[in-house]
Amino acid sequence: MEKEASKLMTKMEMIHYIIENFDFFENKENLICEEIGDGNINYVFRVKDINSKKSLVVKQADVLLRSSGRPLDIYRSKIEAEVLKLENVLSPGSVPEVFHYDEEKSLIIMEDISDYKNLRTELLNGKTYNHLSDSLADFLGKTLIPMTDLVISREEKKKNAKKFTNPELCDITEDLVLTEPYYNYKNRNIISEGLEDYVNESLYENDGLHLEVLKLKDKYQNYSQTLIHGDLHLGSIFVNENGIKVIDPEFGFYGPMAYDIGNVWGNLFFPLAHHLVVKGDENYVSSLKNLITETIDKTIKMLEISFDENVKNKFLMNQEFKEYYLKEIISDSFGYSGTEIIRRVVGDSKVIEVSSVEDSKQRKNLDKLLIDMGIKLILNRELLNQGQDVIEVFESLA
Amino acid sequence: MEKEASKLMTKMEMIHYIIENFDFFENKENLICEEIGDGNINYVFRVKDINSKKSLVVKQADVLLRSSGRPLDIYRSKIEAEVLKLENVLSPGSVPEVFHYDEEKSLIIMEDISDYKNLRTELLNGKTYNHLSDSLADFLGKTLIPMTDLVISREEKKKNAKKFTNPELCDITEDLVLTEPYYNYKNRNIISEGLEDYVNESLYENDGLHLEVLKLKDKYQNYSQTLIHGDLHLGSIFVNENGIKVIDPEFGFYGPMAYDIGNVWGNLFFPLAHHLVVKGDENYVSSLKNLITETIDKTIKMLEISFDENVKNKFLMNQEFKEYYLKEIISDSFGYSGTEIIRRVVGDSKVIEVSSVEDSKQRKNLDKLLIDMGIKLILNRELLNQGQDVIEVFESLA
Structure with a gap:
């Protein structure tokens, strides 16, 4: 695997990214971003409008494993996004809906499933x-x-x-x-x-x-x-x-x-x-x-x-x-x-x-x-x- | 398959290509090129020095099948060249040696096996x-x-x-x-x-x-x-x-x-x-x-x-x-x-x-x-x- 630079974003950058690229939230002033991931591989955040309660999840993969720092093929992020999209066609509603995938940043923006x-x-x-x-x-x-x-x-x-x-x-x-x-x-x-x-x-x-x-x-x-x-x-x-x-x-x-x-x-x-x-x-x-x-x-x-x-x-x-x-x-x-x-x-x-x-x-x-x-x-x-x-x-x- | 333009070469172009790109023949004045292929898919030529009798074979694949004019994935030419190279490592001498592969032209220059x-x-x-x-x-x-x-x-x-x-x-x-x-x-x-x-x-x-x-x-x-x-x-x-x-x-x-x-x-x-x-x-x-x-x-x-x-x-x-x-x-x-x-x-x-x-x-x-x-x-x-x-x-x- 070629060495790649990390493109991890901060919470503020996440919010800005979503405001700039994505038309999900009507009111853009009341967004908060909290980390919800407890995995040892990727970084997962919830971005939420504290007034309307609308929310979505942002998952970012890094070139290095979160837990060990060991490198792991970043292409896994694209695979995850593509499989989710396909499975949602094959079995609608059985996976989080992918709203947006940014291949360059290895960033999946998807449905918040915190009701589950x-x-x-x-x-x-x-x-x-x-x-x-x-x-x-x-x-x-x-x-x-x-x-x-x-x-x-x-x-x-x-x-x-x-x-x-x-x-x-x-x-x-x-x-x-x-x-x-x-x-x-x-x-x-x-x-x-x-x-x-x-x-x-x-x-x-x-x-x-x-x-x-x-x-x-x-x-x-x-x-x-x-x-x-x-x-x-x-x-x-x-x-x-x-x-x-x-x-x-x-x-x-x-x-x-x-x-x-x-x-x-x-x-x-x-x-x-x-x-x-x-x-x-x-x-x-x-x-x-x-x-x-x-x-x-x-x-x-x-x-x-x-x-x-x-x-x-x-x-x-x-x-x-x-x-x-x-x-x-x-x-x-x-x-x-x-x-x-x-x-x-x-x-x-x-x-x-x-x-x-x-x-x-x-x-x-x-x-x-x-x-x-x-x-x-x-x-x-x-x-x-x-x-x-x-x-x-x-x-x-x- | 995307449509691609044919890059087929004439016999004279073959000879020029070999003289310009390839150091196989010592004397470059006495080369002749004859078509030896009778297949219905590709174009095969022998280039030979009529004095020294040294020769090699040039195989060119086209985006269209020779027989029917039907399109067929030109990538087959790269596969052929790569398989020949690998097989010659695994079982030396059991395939024609590939001297040169030109991916852009889908051209394989290889050992002449007319003794077989x-x-x-x-x-x-x-x-x-x-x-x-x-x-x-x-x-x-x-x-x-x-x-x-x-x-x-x-x-x-x-x-x-x-x-x-x-x-x-x-x-x-x-x-x-x-x-x-x-x-x-x-x-x-x-x-x-x-x-x-x-x-x-x-x-x-x-x-x-x-x-x-x-x-x-x-x-x-x-x-x-x-x-x-x-x-x-x-x-x-x-x-x-x-x-x-x-x-x-x-x-x-x-x-x-x-x-x-x-x-x-x-x-x-x-x-x-x-x-x-x-x-x-x-x-x-x-x-x-x-x-x-x-x-x-x-x-x-x-x-x-x-x-x-x-x-x-x-x-x-x-x-x-x-x-x-x-x-x-x-x-x-x-x-x-x-x-x-x-x-x-x-x-x-x-x-x-x-x-x-x-x-x-x-x-x-x-x-x-x-x-x-x-x-x-x-x-x-x-x-x-x-x-x-x-x-x-x-x-x-x-």
């Missing part, structure tokens, strides 16, 4: 949203199949794949998700005390598991099936009574759609395992099991509906091919659920459902349950067909 | 080359595995895949090879008289075959495994007693290596079927069967050697993964052998071994034998493991 709450926090806190399985399935069904070359032209797909080439961010996933939990070559894993031998045996020295992870890794790296979000964990999904808003697609690229699906499915096991092991709330555990079953089953249904609605080429409208194609996606989705679960337990990007557990015995039980679940999902992915199958696996381990 | 003869013509004429199976296996083994992200860095691979994005030429293959022989939607197929019903039943209305072709098509379109030649039929391979020279990689892109391998293997069935059905020369038929068996077996061996020599990442050096990875390549190679055989019989780009047969009964037998062989290769590709397996299939049909 972080889904990870909500589920950790025992909240329930009746629409959730429908909303998640709907987003996956509407955004994934339509960007494949079963639907758009082969030429357009190839141009998309070229435009969304995202080597530096993919590299992070290829290491943190699909390599290091099994081959700790950068020595970045953090294993709970007392689980070292277990991790050694079940993850580091498990050749049969490595084989299956390597197949999933090869597909992530080489199968340019469709435009995916690339980082669809629960912290990238915001929710309220009306629906969801999916944010932060800066890891977007042309890859296997199962990676997005698997991330959503897999992440739902963190609140489930947490509430089971730590809080012991039977009712909420049962409601999360339902959420998982329904999310999986509705996603599968939505994928088929999306295939039927969008694939109109007669040669491709082959019943057996459709079944083969969807079955591959479903199996791989279970596989990527497994790799996501495992990396969030043993890798250095842990989820709060895991890292917040202070009791060391509970933590050990939680970690082991999740690792076991991840392994089963990876190894048995071709035998799993529906939500209930997965819950049965979980119950056999819990 | 077209392999398709040579095999049709009953010629034998003892090194041939070794040379073909060697080229495939040395050029394919080393450009995967098992060997080069993931970042370099993704940058390569982006650079070698080749939508217009891939589109030709996707239609002519992987669609139209089964779904004649452009009405370009040319079926021998008397075979219409057979083609209808066995190719156009064969859902089980369509399923398998659609899997191979999906992989061709989406699996960006390695840099492939993309058009490795016998007419792209030149041969003499010393070895082979592989030319014309303008269809190059990041795709499944099985496509290249399958093209080489599949094309060898044209001389075999031709000599069996038309000429009835038992000795040469037997020698071609040996050639096929040995080419397949040596290719498989070379792929494994190449994997062992080049894949040095410890996580990837997993014996079961290697076996899985190579088995997939071998199965798919048989599949793409089948699609290549079929498209050259029913499509409009027929091979001379087929189109030269004037006796209508012989032609019908030849066509049917090849179509049957192609279907078996596609449907049974996962059951085939070595050259002898394929010859047995052929003998059961012939």
